[in-house]
Amino acid sequence: MTFEKIQAIIVDQLDKEESEVQLETNFREDLEADSLDLFQIINDIEDEFDIKIESEEGLITVQNIVTFVEAELAKK
Amino acid sequence: MKAKIMGAGSYTPQKKVSNAMLEEIMDTNDEWIKSRTGIENRHISEGEDTSILCGKAALDILGKTGISAKEIDFIIVATMTPDGSSPSTACLVQDFIGAKPVMAFDVNAACSGFIYALSIAEKLIQSGAYQYGLVLGGEVMSKIIDWQDRSTAVLFGDGAGGVLLGASETENSFLGEDIHSDGSRGDSLTAGKRAVSNFQLEQATENGFLKMEGRAIFDFAIRSVPESIRTVVEASNSTLEDIDCIVAHQANYRILKAIAKKLKIPVEKFATNIAEYGNTSAASIPILLDELLTNGDLVLGSKKKIVLTGFGGGLTWGSMLIQL
Numbered sequence: 423m424t425f426e427k428i429q430a431i432i433v434d435q436l437d438k439e440e441s442e443v444q445l446e447t448n449f450r451e452d453l454e455a456d457s458l459d460l461f462q463i464i465n466d467i468e469d470e471f472d473i474k475i476e477s478e479e480g481l482i483t484v485q486n487i488v489t490f491v492e493a494e495l496a497k498k
Numbered sequence: 499m500k501a502k503i504m505g506a507g508s509y510t511p512q513k514k515v516s517n518a519m520l521e522e523i524m525d526t527n528d529e530w531i532k533s534r535t536g537i538e539n540r541h542i543s544e545g546e547d548t549s550i551l552c553g554k555a556a557l558d559i560l561g562k563t564g565i566s567a568k569e570i571d572f573i574i575v576a577t578m579t580p581d582g583s584s585p586s587t588a589c590l591v592q593d594f595i596g597a598k599p600v601m602a603f604d605v606n607a608a609c610s611g612f613i614y615a616l617s618i619a620e621k622l623i624q625s626g627a628y629q630y631g632l633v634l635g636g637e638v639m640s641k642i643i644d645w646q647d648r649s650t651a652v653l654f655g656d657g658a659g660g661v662l663l664g665a666s667e668t669e670n671s672f673l674g675e676d677i678h679s680d681g682s683r684g685d686s687l688t689a690g691k692r693a694v695s696n697f698q699l700e701q702a703t704e705n706g707f708l709k710m711e712g713r714a715i716f717d718f719a720i721r722s723v724p725e726s727i728r729t730v731v732e733a734s735n736s737t738l739e740d741i742d743c744i745v746a747h748q749a750n751y752r753i754l755k756a757i758a759k760k761l762k763i764p765v766e767k768f769a770t771n772i773a774e775y776g777n778t779s780a781a782s783i784p785i786l787l788d789e790l791l792t793n794g795d796l797v798l799g800s801k802k803k804i805v806l807t808g809f810g811g812g813l814t815w816g817s818m819l820i821q822l
Binding site: 456457458461462465478 | 533534712713716717720721750752756759
């Protein structure tokens, strides 16, 4: 469920197909996203899950974000 | 009494610096700058300070509106890069344009400065005590930029712009405003910092250069600005569809795109000239407004509604709903 919500945000922000956004997808290399794209995705994810993502460091792949968000949700 | 926008004007330094020219002095490149900011050129002062840019913009306004400098009742300059703490930039403008010895003062709300100054000016005119007021936004950002820091140096430019407000019994340009500050997040954009240093204290001197936390500012802009635009529009019983054009602070084209997306409106609703001038802080809104009025995209007296919106250091942000 977390993945699907994050996938939808990325698809919307980067104007991609769902098939292009999988767990192993790398933002920079596979989606050609730059830092501002990532900021926008993080911003939407923060709103969607009502969490705070203080640093974008280490958020290289979709899996990285899913893992981070699930850990934050578990703390709630 | 009501306040009416009588006309606009602007002035930017002649020297135009392209991204390619910046490539020669720092490790950056045209494609990177364009794709992340929309900026292609910026105008950089070759010595003219903020008061001169503002003074020349003021003369442009007076020329376009046919009002003489002697008729001006007050001058407000929004700037975060004044010539100095004293005299204020506005006092220097008063002398430069040959105005009477009228009230003149600076306002500092960084990139939102023009919105703050315009709000104050509107109230002064509304009071009935003043007939004409000049509201200017001017910056020489190039003097507070660390030209070794490519993350900020590529973003900013110099320039000035402004409007003339006049008192009117019947015509009112100002339909609403929504203006804020939040000092708790002030550290995300700082400039001109000076530590206390006197006979008791010896402090390491700070260089005073502009410093910006990119993500914090981006995040702030794309959350606060859409909310402010929505608030000012809805408070006046209007809808976003009623708005002809949004004249937003030109910080970064990608920010404008993100704001448009949050508002679910086409980015084309946002006027832009960032490609030519970069981020000119408090000057960006009036420079753009003057351009739109000069080329006929906006027409005073057309009764069309536009939103002016600024955001920046402080943090400060705010929007005004204007009827042309």
